[in-house]
Amino acid sequence: MPNSSDIDLSILQNITSETKRQWLYLSKTDSTNTEISRRLHNHPPEEGLVVIADCQTSGRGRLGRVWHSEPKNGIYLSTLFRPALSPEKLPLITLMAGLATVFAVNQIIPCPVRLKWPNDLLLNGKKIAGVLCENHSTQTPAVIIGIGINVNHSQFPSEIKDIATSLKLETGLKVNRTSLIKNLIMQLDFQYNELKNNKIKILLERWCDNTDLFGKTITIKKGNQKFTGKALRLDKLGRLIIADKLGNELVLDSGEVSLA
Ligand code: BTN
DSSP states (O other), X not given: OOTTOOOOHHHHHTOOOSSOOEEEEESOBSOHHHHHHHHHHSSOOOTTEEEEEXXXXXXXOGGGOBOXXXXXXXXXXXXXXOOOOOGGGTHHHXXXXXXXXXXXXXXXXXXXXXXXXXXXXXXXXXXXEEEEEEEOOSSSOOEEEEEEEEOSOSOOOTTTTTXXXXXXXXXXXXXXXXXXXXXXXXXXXXHHHHHHTTOHHHHHHHHHHTBXXXXXXXXXXXXXXXXEEEEEEEOTTSOEEEEOTTSOEEEESSOEEEEO
């Protein structure tokens, strides 16, 4: 166990899992997603590689943003999937990962974390975790799922303090990161198996049970475009369907949701 870290790799390596895992713990890296993508270029790893870092110097978020990666207080984890899914179903992986993260977190804290499409996790309206999914498939499928969770942070930089929070700030509890990572890996295993077994309808129902989005008027920013409407449902590929003020249904496959 590395000094002064509550991440204990020996416990994680003993998780019983259908997926054969290779674990890599780094006290510092630029980004755990970048770490896996480098390996994909050199000696392509198998499905199941998990990279965990205690600190990221260039943590990356969705839409080119920076992911605040304070040393020792967050979970910065990436894992490699090699899903045999048709390209239009690949976005389901990212929804599946967000759902697994919600279940993992909700197993250890008393107040429920909720999902914001496609895969932000909110607690008391502020962001607690996010998922960055990067598809590196050429001939062989390769999807890197990176998950960042704000765990034991006591504060955030001024530019994000109104929109980000941590489990500790919201619950007053200091969370053991090994326990949370263990929950997360077991949940990813379970939900990914459901996806592989084509239980997509059940996965999407679970996702919908864990969001407060539906029925609300939202705005979705997609590149330079903005769409406003009432969030209605997900379609069978996990795309968000909204109704504009004329009642026309729009299907969105990506974007940044905010309450209108
Ligand atoms: C988001 O913008 O909501 C996604 C954030 C994803 C952050 C995680 S931390 C582990 C992995 N490595 C990165 O550089 N990003 C992801």
